[in-house]
Each structure stands twice: as structure tokens, then as C-alpha cells.
Amino acid sequence: GQQLNQSPQSMFIQEGEDVSMNCTSSSIFNTWLWYKQDPGEGPVLLIALYKAGELTSNGRLTAQFGITRKDSFLNISASIPSDVGIYFCAGRAGGTSYGKLTFGQGTILTVHP
Amino acid sequence: NAGVTQTPKFQVLKTGQSMTLQCAQDMNHNSMYWYRQDPGMGLRLIYYSASEGTTDKGEVPNGYNVSRLNKREFSLRLESAAPSQTSVYFCASSQGSSNQPQHFGDGTRLSIL
Numbered sequence: 001g002q003q004l005n006q007s008p009q010s011m012f013i014q015e016g017e018d019v020s021m022n023c024t025s026s027s028i029f030n031t032w033l034w035y036k037q038d039p040g041e042g043p044v045l046l047i048a049l050y051k052a053g054e055l056t057s058n059g060r061l062t063a064q065f066g067i068t069r070k071d072s073f074l075n076i077s078a079s080i081p082s083d084v085g086i087y088f089c090a091g092r093a094g095g096t097s098y099g100k101l102t103f104g105q106g107t108i109l110t111v112h113p
Numbered sequence: 114n115a116g117v118t119q120t121p122k123f124q125v126l127k128t129g130q131s132m133t134l135q136c137a138q139d140m141n142h143n144s145m146y147w148y149r150q151d152p153g154m155g156l157r158l159i160y161y162s163a164s165e166g167t168t169d170k171g172e173v174p175n176g177y178n179v180s181r182l183n184k185r186e187f188s189l190r191l192e193s194a195a196p197s198q199t200s201v202y203f204c205a206s207s208q209g210s211s212n213q214p215q216h217f218g219d220g221t222r223l224s225i226l
Binding site for chain 2: 004006009033035040041042043044045048088090100101103104105106
């Protein structure tokens with residue numbers, strides 16, 4: 001089946017620093033999604049990408065759909081303490097009309113004040 | 114503005130007991146999903162329902178059954194719980210078309226002793 005490799009697995013940064021994380025797939029995806037999960041809660045959608053090469057921003061977050069359609073990147077600028085959480089990428093392969101997603105393993109982000 | 118509601122939030126079972134996890138969404142979504150989340154493994158799809166009246170296996174269906182009771186509700190049943198099913202279970206829903214993102218509930222934390 002499809003596999004997603006998300007890296008890094010964890011990050012420890014100082015408040016104000018920029019953050020980058022990425023996901024790579026063994027197969028082509030036609031949709032990439034980035035979610036954030038806070039402790040004790042479900043994942044919340046941050047950014048959705050639908051076209052190869054697409055670059056989309058949501059406040060301090062920017063995500064890109066890789067040209068090869070096998071990868072995606074998420075950047076967080078000027079991190080703040082509330083950015084702490086687990087970030088997941090998720091992808092959807094072509095031909096799936098019911099929205100079935102494959103998730104990465106997650107990146108645990110810790111921000112030191 | 115509830116979105117996706119899961120009950121219960123926490124449950125402890127003994128090996129061999131049965132249990133039904135409930136999920137309801139109020140967004141008039143066509144598709145619903147059950148995932149389990151284990152440390153370091155992201156979210157893995159157990160079962161999904163593309164539309165009312167249909168259900169299909171996901172990546173890890175063994176030991177589980179589901180019922181799409183109506184458009185709003187999608188339940189997950191463990192007939193004979195095993196310690197390997199200790200996990201956090203998430204329900205999600207989406208409009209159903211291939212480009213619509215999934216919206217998650219806050220999870221059910223299930224421990225099996």
C-alpha cells in the first residue's frame with residue numbers, strides 16, 4: 001500500500017525560529033493536507049493543496065505541493081509557544097472518490113519560550 | 114457548532130469484553146471514517162463509509178465491525194477486545210468528493226487490560 005515518510009520525527013526550537021517539515025510518498029498523490037493535533041484533541045486541518053506546484057499560506061504557515069506529486073512541505077515562520085503540537089501530513093491518491101487518506105507518522109514540535 | 118462528536122471520551126475494558134464507540138456528525142457529510150492512532154504510527158484507517166448504506170475495510174480492519182446507522186452516525190464495535198486494540202480512536206467525516214478534507218472528532222481513549 002501507499003506509504004508516507006514524514007520528517008523530522010521531532011523538533012525542539014526556540015520561540016521566534018522558523019520551522020520546516022516534509023513528507024514524501026512512494027506513490028503519486030493528487031491532494032496533500034496538513035493537520036495539527038493538540039494534546040487530547042483530534043487533528044485540525046491547517047492547509048489543503050490540490051495542484052502540483054501549488055504554494056498556499058495560512059497566516060504564518062506555508063505549505064507546498066511538490067512538483068513530482070510525491071512530496072509536500074510545511075513551513076512555520078516566527079514560531080510561538082502555541083505552535084506546540086503534532087503536525088501530520090496526509091495524502092490522497094488519484095482515483096479515490098471517497099476521500100481515503102494516508103497519514104504520515106507525525107512531527108512533534110516543541111517550542112521553548 | 115459541534116462538528117464531529119465521539120462518545121465515550123475514555124473507556125477501560127477487560128480482555129474479551131465488547132464495546133461500541135459512537136460517532137455523529139452534524140455537517141451533512143456523506144463520508145465517515147474510523148481511525149486508530151498509536152505512538153509513532155500516525156493515523157491508520159480501520160473502516161470507512163463512502164455514503165449512507167455502504168461500508169468498506171481500511172488498512173487495519175481485523176477485530177472491528179462498523180455500522181453506518183444513518184447519514185449522521187457511524188459506530189465502531191469491538192466484539193472481543195484484545196490488549197493490542199488499546200489505542201486512541203478517531204472518527205472523521207468529509208463531504209465525500211475526492212478533494213474534500215476530513216474533519217475529526219476529539220477521540221476515544223480506549224485501554225484494554
